[in-house]
Amino acid sequence: MAKAAFRRQSTTGSVGETAKPDAFPAVDAELKTGVEQGGEAVIAVRDVRSRNVRLSVEYVRLRPGSWGAVKDDIQRLESLCFNPERRFGNVRLKSIYADPYAVNLVAKVDGRIVGYVHGGPLESPHFRDLEGVTADSNYGKYNTYYGGGVAVDPAYQGLGISKFLHDESLKIIKTSAGPTRKTYEYKSGRTERGTPTNRFFRRKGAVFRTIPGRHSKTKDDMEYYSLPLNRV
Numbered sequence: 001m002a003k004a005a006f007r008r009q010s011t012t013g014s015v016g017e018t019a020k021p022d023a024f025p026a027v028d029a030e031l032k033t034g035v036e037q038g039g040e041a042v043i044a045v046r047d048v049r050s051r052n053v054r055l056s057v058e059y060v061r062l063r064p065g066s067w068g069a070v071k072d073d074i075q076r077l078e079s080l081c082f083n084p085e086r087r088f089g090n091v092r093l094k095s096i097y098a099d100p101y102a103v104n105l106v107a108k109v110d111g112r113i114v115g116y117v118h119g120g121p122l123e124s125p126h127f128r129d130l131e132g133v134t135a136d137s138n139y140g141k142y143n144t145y146y147g148g149g150v151a152v153d154p155a156y157q158g159l160g161i162s163k164f165l166h167d168e169s170l171k172i173i174k175t176s177a178g179p180t181r182k183t184y185e186y187k188s189g190r191t192e193r194g195t196p197t198n199r200f201f202r203r204k205g206a207v208f209r210t211i212p213g214r215h216s217k218t219k220d221d222m223e224y225y226s227l228p229l230n231r232v
């Protein structure tokens, strides 16, 4: 990944900042004061072919505090791609996009966001209450990055956008640290069985555990995965 400078630099809340293991003071402070730093860094630009039309897809990493700039696109994608019961909603999303330890990437076509992948430390306030998170054997060790979600606009699906977003975010996560400055050893998340995301992490060598009765459409099981990052 090319090291690109963020387009707008911030003065606080940088990744890797020291914090107590049991708290996310920087996140809390950002949420309280509504600090909006924003800014983004271009990771890559790749051409893809869709119905014989060549599209240029720009992959971008967002700075914490970018919510104001991206919220319309992210909310639109969440509504397009997830049933209401699977949506995070405004409050949780805003918290994820304010988190200084998040690795939030988006894909843009013609300046418009057509895909996203987001997440953060497993113990983050915005993930703690999700099914399976506190049951993760690594919960509380601050060695795990939780993949909050991935979505690609249906008009751009099947072009490899989510695969590229995942691969790039894995590269960043492997060398990143959460609030205790400990480099991540695992990535975890919830997926529905048989989906591209589930297949992606299965192929990477993740270990899966079943969470009963959580599939929004079919009522099949959700699966919680844990991927040792030294395998990718």
Ligand SMILES: CC(C)(COP(=O)(O)OP(=O)(O)OC[C@H]1O[C@@H](n2cnc3c(N)ncnc32)[C@H](O)[C@@H]1OP(=O)(O)O)[C@@H](O)C(=O)NCCC(=O)NCCS
Residues within 6 Å of the ligand: 081, 082, 148, 149, 150, 151, 152, 153, 156, 157, 158, 159, 160, 161, 162, 163, 164, 190, 191, 192, 195, 196, 197, 199, 200
């Ligand atoms: C899941 C989702 C993010 C996949 O996004 P995507 O960009 O279409 O995914 P990709 O194109 O990277 O890959 C999807 C599949 O298409 C295949 N593919 C990629 N490029 C392709 C191409 N040019 N032609 C045909 N197939 C292609 C990939 O090999 C992959 O197959 P696999 O499932 O066997 O791995 C998208 O379908 C979505 O937003 N779904 C709704 C939300 C959701 O369920 N999110 C996941 C749970 S958090």
